[in-house]
Amino acid sequence: MSGVKHMKWWGWGVEGVGFHHEDKPAFGPFVAEKVGLDITGDPVVPPELESLPVPVPKLTDAFLGQLTELLGEEHVHTETLDRIVHTYGKSLRDLVRLRRAIIPRIPDAVLYPADEDQVRAIVDLAVAEDVVIIPFGGGTNISGSLEPPPDEARPVLSVDLGRLNKVLDIDAESGLARIQAGTLGPDLEEQLGARGWTMGHFPDSFTHSTLGGWVATRSSGMQSDKYGDIADMTRGLRVVVPGDVLVIRPLPSTATGPSVREMILGSEGRLGVITEVTVQVHRVPEERIILGYLFPSWESGMAAMQDIASSDAAPTITRVSDARESAFSFATGKHKPGFNLSGKIQKGLMTVLEKRGWDLEKVCLSFIGFEGAKSHVAYERKLVKTIVGQHGGIVVGTGPGRLYDQKKFDTPYLRDFLLDRGAGGDVSETAAPWSRLMEVYDNTVAAANRAFDQIGVRGWIMCHLSHSYHSGACLYFTFAFPLDDVDPLVGYDVVKSAIQQSFVDHGGTLSHHHAVGTEHARWMPEDISAPGVAMIDGLFSTVDPGRNLNPGKVTGH
Structure with a gap:
């Protein structure tokens, strides 16, 4: 066997780990009120793998x-489990289709190359034999970037980079690290941390996603305020293209024509295999701390984030939730003392705020993170505290911040929990100028609520x-409703279409960090204009005239 671990085929994460409501006394009543769902009943059991209609691989002997011969027998897999795991990502659409056995096309084999030479051989063989290849990292994508075209008649190979999982070298003088593309987030940070370094990139999918996947989808992480997103972090690349290897040297900056590095970022496997x-x-960093804050309203919290962004402070995290979130x-x-719904501390604080004139229905929770030397962290905390105070906010300490840090990668498990009980939960995110951010927010919430009414459900x-x-x-929306x-x-x-259309109608982008895939492709002309789409299609067709490299993603062509 190849030794590469994957998430469970029917949901997020690994077997035995999931969201539990028994220790959260307010969660059940909250869900019942907001979406009319009773979570106390027995969950739906996912189907047996053996019940799925998996066709025989379309491969000649x-x-x-x-x-x-190329990879070794143990690294070429045609078993049902491997093929199903590599068919879809982890969006709500993907999981619904899997659970309902809606699988119009499935990879015919899963390949596990050991190094770049084997990837080159796979790509060249695929082009010569007119076969489709789809690069695969951790399988966390939620935009349809991994699925084979449903009507694809040619053989389809999923190329899993999981064996390319090492930090190869660190240039300490330059602060650069060469890392293989199949390295998962935790393995990457463990290898860097053993030598005193960090990349600082922590998307929600961190525990199950790979560096190559981050690059291919233009990922952003929770600490992008300080470290930048993956486009800011990526300096050099090696990409296998038909007949060759594209090499982008790790230079600090360059003015050598249009950026080929930028062309690879977000290309979703259509320009080669990273x-x-x-x-x-x-x-x-010497010190790292995340503090919790409360604001009297969404508007005051947003204004504070804008002022922090234009100040001398440079926090690692600037996050504020609306009153609903x-x-x-x-x-x-959880039902224990501390800053939680049932804790005496929170109840006492809310009583004090109410006496000050706060409308508790409008209270907004915020997390702001700081990293660096202790003196630098102290300076930034003081500066941010002043700005927060100017907008009527208060500091509530490290307790909420520690809880956020502990649970920051757990949110995707909630989608499985809801799906097991007949409800759908999903996310859409966008970015817009400060001058239009509230317009995007107000109209998107209104559009989603109209969509809930249209289909006759109580949604949130x-x-x-x-x-x-x-x-x-960036505004990150989460929505849920009975299916x-x-x-x-x-x-x-x-619902999803109403939300995405609201983004582009009101000055936002259709995706800030979840890529395009097939899910968002139809809005691309509205996002980057028709000539922009034509330019991207021209690039794809030049590099891959036979459409062997993950066809149909990004532009839908």
């Missing part, structure tokens, strides 16, 4: 023999500002 990335790394966060508090949408920039910020028993994706399409 001769071609399979070539692959086996095998190695050189990224900026930083020394592990704050209420949800309080409802997920909430939002947080997750990343701040000089000119604007139709007959065809759950019909209602989902209505």
Whole structure:
């Protein structure tokens, strides 16, 4: 066997780990009130793997023999489990289709190359034999970037980079690290941390996603305010293209024509298979702290984030939730003392705020993180505290921040929990200028609520500002509603489309960090204009005239 571990095929994460409501006394009543869902019943059991309609691989014995000779028998897999794991990502649409055995096309084999030479041989063989290859990292994508085209008649190979999982070298003088593209987030940070370094990139999918996947989808992390997103961190690349290897040297800056590095970022496997990335790394900071804050309203919290972004402070995290998401966060508090819904500290604080004239229905929870030398952290904390105070906010200490840090990668498990009980939960995110951010927010919430009414359900949408920039910020929306028993994706399409259309209608982008794939492709002309789409299509067709490299992603062509 190849020794590469994957998430469970029917949901997020690994077997035995999931969201539990028994220790969260306010969660059940909250869900019942907001979406009309009783979570106390028995969950739906996912189908047995053996019940799925998995066709025989479309591979000739001769071609399979070539692959086996190239990689070794233990690294060419045609078993049902491997093929199912590599069919979809982890979006709500993906999981619904898997659970309902809607699998129009599945990879015919999963390949596990050991190094770049084997990746080159796979790509060249695929082009020569007119076969489709789809690069695979951790399988966390939620935009349809991994699925084979449903009508693809040619053989389809999933190329899993999981064996390319090492930090190869660190240039300490330059703060650069050469890392293989299949390295998972935890393994990457463990290898860097053993030598005193960190990359500082922590997306929600961190525990199950890879460096190559981050680059291919233009990922952002929770600490992008300080460290930048993956486009800022990526300095050098090695990408296997048909007949050759594209090499981008790790230079600090360059003016050598249009950026080929930028062309690879977000290309979702359509320009080649990323095998190695050189990224900026930083020394592990002397101090790291995340503080919780409360604001009297969403508007005051947003204004504070804008002022922090334009100040001399440079926090690692600037996050503020609207009142809806704050209420949800309080409802997920565990039954124990401390800052949670049932804790005496929180209850006492809320009483004090109410006496000060705060409307507790509008309270917004915020997390702001700081890293660096102790003197630097102290300076930034003082500066931020002043700005927060100017907008009526208060500091509530390290307790909420520690809880956020402990649970920051757990949110995707909630989607499985809801799906097991007949409800859908999903996310959409955007970025817009500060001047239009509230317009995007107000109209998107209204559009989602109209969509809920249209399909006749009680739904819930909430939002947080997750990343701040000089000119604007990212808004991250989460929505949930009961799914139709007959065809759950019909209602989902209505809600998801309403949200995405609101983004582009009101000055936002269709995706800030979840890529395009097939899920968002139809909005690309509205996001980058028709000539922009034509330019990207021209690039794809030049590099890959036979459409062997993950066809149909990004532009839908």
